[in-house]
Amino acid sequence: MNHGELATSLLAWYDKSAREMPWRVGPAQRKAGIKPDPYRIWLSEVMLQQTTVAAVKKYFERFTSLWPTVNDLAAAPDDQVMGEWAGLGYYARARNLLKCARVVATDHGGIFPQDRKTLLSLPGIGPYTAASVASIAFDLPETVVDGNVERVMSRLHNVHDPLPLSKPQLTDLATRTTPKKRAGDYAQAIMDLGATICTPKSPACGICPWFAPCIARTKGTAAELPKKVAKPVKPTRKGFAYIARTPSKAWILERRPEKGLLGGMLGWPGSQWATEAQHEPPFDADWTELGEIKHTFTHFHLFLRVMVASDIQNISESHITLGANEFKSSDLPTVMRKVFDIAQPNFTD
DNA sequence: TAAGCGTGGTA
DNA sequence: TTACCAAGCTT
Numbered sequence A: 001m002n003h004g005e006l007a008t009s010l011l012a013w014y015d016k017s018a019r020e021m022p023w024r025v026g027p028a029q030r031k032a033g034i035k036p037d038p039y040r041i042w043l044s045e046v047m048l049q050q051t052t053v054a055a056v057k058k059y060f061e062r063f064t065s066l067w068p069t070v071n072d073l074a075a076a077p078d079d080q081v082m083g084e085w086a087g088l089g090y091y092a093r094a095r096n097l098l099k100c101a102r103v104v105a106t107d108h109g110g111i112f113p114q115d116r117k118t119l120l121s122l123p124g125i126g127p128y129t130a131a132s133v134a135s136i137a138f139d140l141p142e143t144v145v146d147g148n149v150e151r152v153m154s155r156l157h158n159v160h161d162p163l164p165l166s167k168p169q170l171t172d173l174a175t176r177t178t179p180k181k182r183a184g185d186y187a188q189a190i191m192d193l194g195a196t197i198c199t200p201k202s203p204a205c206g207i208c209p210w211f212a213p214c215i216a217r218t219k220g221t222a223a224e225l226p227k228k229v230a231k232p233v234k235p236t237r238k239g240f241a242y243i244a245r246t247p248s249k250a251w252i253l254e255r256r257p258e259k260g261l262l263g264g265m266l267g268w269p270g271s272q273w274a275t276e277a278q279h280e281p282p283f284d285a286d287w288t289e290l291g292e293i294k295h296t297f298t299h300f301h302l303f304l305r306v307m308v309a310s311d312i313q314n315i316s317e318s319h320i321t322l323g324a325n326e327f328k329s330s331d332l333p334t335v336m337r338k339v340f341d342i343a344q345p346n347f348t349d
Numbered sequence B: 001t002a003a004g005c006g007t008g009g010t011a
Numbered sequence C: 001t002t003a004c005c006a007a008g009c010t011t
Helices: A003-017 A027-031 A038-047 A053-066 A070-074 A078-085 A092-107 A116-120 A127-138 A147-156 A167-177 A183-196 A215-219 A334-346
Strands: A236-244 A251-255 A288-296 A301-309 A320-322
Touching (some): A003 A027, A003 A183, A038 A053, A038 A070, A038 A092, A038 A127, A070 A092, A116 A127, A127 A183, A147 A167, A147 A183, A147 A215, A288 A334
Parallel strands (some): A236 A301
Antiparallel strands (some): A251 A320, A288 A301
16 A cells, blocks of 8 residues: 555545544534634644643633633733643643744734744744644644654554654654645544554554554554663652741742743742652741652652641742632642642641 | 653553 | 553753
8 A cells, every 4th residue: 555545544534533622623624614723723732742632621721711812822921821731731831832922923923834844943842743733724744743653653664663763764654654635634633543543552453444554463563563662760759848828828839940840830838859858848837747749750759748837927038928819729730739638628717 | 862841541 | 559651842
């Protein structure tokens, strides 16, 4: 089966089984002349970076409700955007999302550039997202290469070289299969295929539109591809988190530095996170230990002992105080929300 | 260039 | 319970 036939058979499958998503313009709608909104495509693609469709849906609805256009988002306050992103993870995405929105609003008159190279120059847009916006939003024949495409290509061509070493080869194979027409539908089709049929474990080869041409299926190696370089074991770190309020019942928090872990997010004052936990309170108080939370980040496990105190007056300038009307635990990154959930019963009024 | 960067679902 | 995994980008 040649590349043209591969694309044709995949598009035929997509025409009848495309999944519905809040940001998606389906194949029937496209044929009726409906074009996607580039802002919504870009926003969804940034949210979908390393994140499941199920997790993204609520955030996408919330963001587009609050900010229907890129100009609206560009005008939003940083703190509000970070708070709305809380829980979705990879917070550099939110910071770059705002930067990108402001570049598009200011330098491009609120109109997204269409070509892949200009898109690639924008904050938070890398090779995958540039190709996905160009193809899905503008129907340009660019090739998306995400984890799904890597997996599908490695199986279709029975590539046993491990990722990420094999990525250039898989990218080349994907590029040769991308059709000049209906590139947007094709990009979504191949990712749908990876997400629903050519899954990491137990692929459903029996109902795959590429059953016949798939070499790994023929050889019986589909489920073991793609090979990946083994990842190192995650180390464990420990620390303390400190929750307290002022006499007027305002919560005492801090804004984390822009760069690094949970950059730009709200958090509770805490100790260093190290091999052994060290009690390093942010201010003198009668601290009580309430319990411990466990949280796993991309590259380490964390145990935090939750300490509480009341009626704190000696606040430093590095702290942020938020009254009951201003503070929402949903503005916190998940690890900090876990800490709050332990402490909250101790603060009844 | 390889490491740093979240979270929730799943087996 | 742990390890793996998901529509990656930045430095």
